[in-house]
Amino acid sequence: MSSVLTQGATPVHHQDAGILSKERIIAAPGFNRWLVPPAALAIHLCIGMAYGFSVFWLPLSKALGIKEALKCGPEVGFFQQLFTTSCDWPISTLGWMYTLFFVFLGLSAAIWGGWLERVGPRKVGVLAALCWGGGMLFSALGVYTHQFWMMLLGSGIIGGIGLGLGYISPVSTLIKWFPDKRGMATGMAIMGFGGGAMIGSPLAAELMKHFATPTSVGVWETFAVMGCLYIVAMLVGAFGYRIPASGWQPAGWTPPVQGQTKAMITHGHVYVKKVWGIPQFWLVWMVLTMNVSAGIGVIGMASPMLQEVFGGSLIGVPAKFGELDKTQLTAIAGVAAGFAALLSLFNIVGRFFWASLSDKLGRKLTYTVFFILGGLLYFSIPASAAAGNKLLFVGAFCIILSMYGGAFATVPAYLADLFGTQMVGAIHGRLLTAWATAGILGPVVVNYMRDYQLGLGIPRDQVYNQTMYILVGMLVIGLICNWLVRPVADKHFMSEAELAEEKRLAHDKAQASAAGPVTMTFHQTPVVWVALAWLAVGLPLAWGVYRTLLSAGKFFN
Known part of the structure; x- marks a missing residue:
């Protein structure tokens, strides 16, 4: 299951390379490439909750009234709803958060995709964690103060940027680690985006039930808890990213001949x-x-x-x-x-x-x-x-x-x-x-x-x-x-010259200067680490699938 470097050298790195830099995450010989998909899944399972945000709409639509919504009068238009503290938001207004998610996902992915190739997936993954989780924390404050503009800014815009960065962060990395299984590799990660709501929606429902009181529907507390959980999980995933050295290929694999x-x-x-x-x-x-x-x-x-x-x-x-x-x-x-x-x-x-x-x-x-x-x-x-x-x-x-x-x-x-x-x-x-x-x-x-x-x-x-x-x-x-x-x-x-320059700008090196310390000293990833990494993402996903199967059972009953 493990893969090896075709070059015999161990990657070493500049002393001044920061912990988030691309040079610091070049994998050493013997690194097991099957550790990278769980890192990608850790991020995608978190941002995939964007699909499940509708679980918040009904409680948020009666955040003030608690039992029944305090409906806004006809004089309160959309822009007044951004700032009002005297009436509840209708579900049609709340849906704008969902729209902004995917607008800013597309925009951020398009704008910063080139930057990702230069700085590497770790830095982008960390920023995605801070935007997605931090956006939820800012939204929690918006719910607490009943300011909808804060929710749009927090989850819709900042969170949407985190969505886009998190979504694309593992793509090129996985394709380079799995040139022999490109579809399977990206399928594993992007599967997590679809599965995020399976975990997040039932978790949010349980948390809202736990935090609900006669004076609160439990949403701001749920946002705060889930925002913190997502930041931690996504940071773990971002720091789990490794990239292969330039020229690396899986042991025993021969690249296909073009046209055949x-x-x-x-x-x-x-x-x-x-x-x-x-x-x-x-x-x-x-x-x-x-x-x-x-x-x-x-x-x-x-x-x-x-x-x-x-x-x-x-x-x-x-x-x-x-x-x-x-x-x-x-x-x-x-x-x-x-x-x-x-x-x-x-x-x-x-x-x-x-x-x-x-x-x-x-x-x-x-x-x-x-x-x-x-x-x-x-x-x-x-x-x-x-x-x-x-x-x-x-x-x-x-x-x-x-x-x-x-x-x-x-x-x-x-x-x-x-x-x-x-x-x-x-x-x-x-x-x-x-x-x-x-x-x-x-x-x-x-x-x-x-x-x-x-x-x-x-x-x-x-x-x-x-x-x-x-x-x-x-x-x-x-x-x-x-x-x-x-x-x-x-x-x-x-051209060959243009590719060489792009690789230089992207810090894509087989090995860096020997002036600095080796950042990864192991020569064979223990199988137990691979098993634990998959268990860490597999257990939450299995719980989400189980809860979804329970719901799907209603159809067959």
Whole structure:
């Protein structure tokens, strides 16, 4: 399981290299590369709580009223709500925190991706920890003083920057450690982002229950505790990062010959500032945008969609959604919550499964499967809904969500195959603007089409039919873009001199000056350390999966 340096020298470092510097984290011979994925998971499992923030909306919407919300008057607009201390925030206002998460995730990843390649993942991981955890602490103060602008600044903006930095911090590092398993390596880390809400949401619910009093809903205390936990866990992950020395490769592995594999792997390296002018970048950008738009559009509507399509049949009552009483509506909401939990499980598993499979199939063929299989499944949904076949309906969405997660996990390896590994983290950061675009496009299409269909008087159980066909059209566009992807032309790659200069700027050295002390003196990582590292991230993830399975069980019951 361990890997070795092809050079025989032990990396040593300048005495003046700071503890966060890239020179200080070059791995020594005998370092076990399987210690790096748990470090990445430690960060991604924390920032993945962004997906689970909706658990706070209902308690926050009655932060002042405690039992019932103190509703704002019609004269209190959005900007007044930023500063008011006399009424509670509506859930529609709170949702802006969620929007800012992903806007600033995309912006920060795009802006600071190049800086990441220069300074290394440890410094970026530490900054991500301070932004994400510190943002929650600042938000806790905002909840305590009932100042919504502080929550937007703390979690939305500062936290969103932490999201972006934390998300991209391990990408190029893992790809360089696992040139033989690029998809699997990035799949392991990005799986953690999908799994963060599995741990964070039930933890937040338990903490709010613990801290709730007659005068507090327990949210600010929960923010404070979770912010501190996230800072510690992410710092441990950041300090666990190591990078391989220049020229390192796994023992016994031979790089594939260009043109002789299904993976379309290049041996050149593209400078990040040039990707804006390369057609393949925009084709992959469209590929990710279309796949994620379709998936993210149904994630937000999965629960109401199931309830409106199947109505009382979910609890054995022969009645449509609009004919149910309050008790029955509560019962089917519980079933729909189980459905949403089931989808989250497939989202997580799909990230690892599809990314690992892409190492065998190649990235282009894997995305072809996403678009063709996904299109057929979306197309089948109106028919399975009309037939009242819950098994086919739910099965289709489970597979769709697995491919939604798989697209995120596979795309860093796709970029490395096309543009090389030297600046893949920075290029991935640029590409995440596709996520921000999809985060607007997908929900807008699904939500507005639903409202438009309802306005035409179409029954609730049929309002999603046209939407599914529109999503099929998106996947067809993605399929065409993916089909058009070809190897990058040689003219776009760095020359040997340019690559050497970039490596110098990025402190990418096989060994540093012998003037300083050796920072890593061991020559073989004990297996027990590897086991403990995986246990540290595996136990919380297993607990989150267990809690999610309990919720998913409501659907089957």
